[in-house]
Amino acid sequence: MGLTRKGETTRARIVDAAAGLMFERGVAGTSTEEVRRAAGVSSSQLYHYFDGKQALVRAVITHQTDAVLSAQQPLLSRLDSLDALRAWRDLIVAIQTRGNCEGGCPIGTLAVELAEIDPDARADLVAGFARWEGAIRDGLAAMRERGELRADADPDRLALATLAALQGGLLLTQVRRDVAPVATALDAAIAHVASFAVATHIARAGTP
Amino acid sequence: MGLTRKGETTRARIVDAAAGLMFERGVAGTSTEEVRRAAGVSSSQLYHYFDGKQALVRAVITHQTDAVLSAQQPLLSRLDSLDALRAWRDLIVAIQTRGNCEGGCPIGTLAVELAEIDPDARADLVAGFARWEGAIRDGLAAMRERGELRADADPDRLALATLAALQGGLLLTQVRRDVAPVATALDAAIAHVASFAVATHIARAGTP
């Protein structure tokens, strides 16, 4: 049951290769044979470490969730000001630009592809999105606590709307091969958050 | 080359069946054999009307684009007031509720599944989203023309952000099996539009 050090690295190599291929060509478009070759392992190894393709997919989900969240650190854990939100937006736009707007969100694409055909995977994805949403909400809650957002600002709703804007923006960016959608969607979401800011020099939401 | 009346209906029956199955189980998860059986046709007919699965998928894309847009008529062609936007939001939420939040957006799911593996399909999907976005933008432009939105409101950006909010909301709604994401995302998008409204009894965006 335990995994030796060598086993650990081989398993990680398989998940790594699978995650990359599935990001590029989708889950259904990636065969175990391709994963096998990309990871440089034999067929039996793949089935030694995973019960089957479905189990491998679930491992890819947790791998990608961790990868996405850690790629946004440390910004993500300190999203507690409008400037921090804007820096986070810039980071995401930069990542998309660097990747030629290909692939979309590693978690979002898995979600769409698996939601209706794999209940266990769907549960994992719900958990992954919850972690993401939670990080955003915590920052907004801190802003409200500190008096930077009005009392009627609801961190839960704002975080959910922001994550939705991000996902939808990434989807359109992927299809159109153009960063404008994510950039615009996140700008709108942040402006919406800013509309709840208390009136200081930071606020941008009032009438002219 | 021409299609007889009978041929037309048979072709439509195939596309209909394919669209339904692909919406439920995804493109990759739907075999031509299943489409064949669901449509009640033989294998040769499928290849008589379409060059192959890829051609069938493209027919499904245009079919679903038309279906989605016409399902939102006549609201969609008259999105030229905040009340109209709210009614449209309510319609979308109602549709999701009725469908148990399953399936997500028929266009969005196709987009994610095909964007990286079928350039022609991607082009069709870009066109489909453009039609949708255009309808939203036209309404917003009309509002600005009529003086209900300030001059600094950009209908293009607002429409893009609204469509992104919708797509992201639908994605999260599909994964979480909960209408809250679409509802909240669209509420936020509409509030953002409202923040550009001229100060009248309609406006909801000022400080308390």
Add this chain to the structure above:
DNA sequence: TGAGTTCTGGATTGTCAACTCCAGAATCGG
């Protein structure tokens, strides 16, 4: 060092999906 466990290679199997082919039935245009 050596017994027990984990890891690895490669050949193999069964299933299923996409697609083809051909002969006959229905339909259309004149």
Add this chain to the structure above:
DNA sequence: CCGATTCTGGAGTTGACAATCCAGAACTCA
């Protein structure tokens, strides 16, 4: 009504993919 075209049924071919099996190598730990 008749020749040409379109439409239909079903058997058949090909290839790919997930999954299995077993023998042997490598590793762990006492």
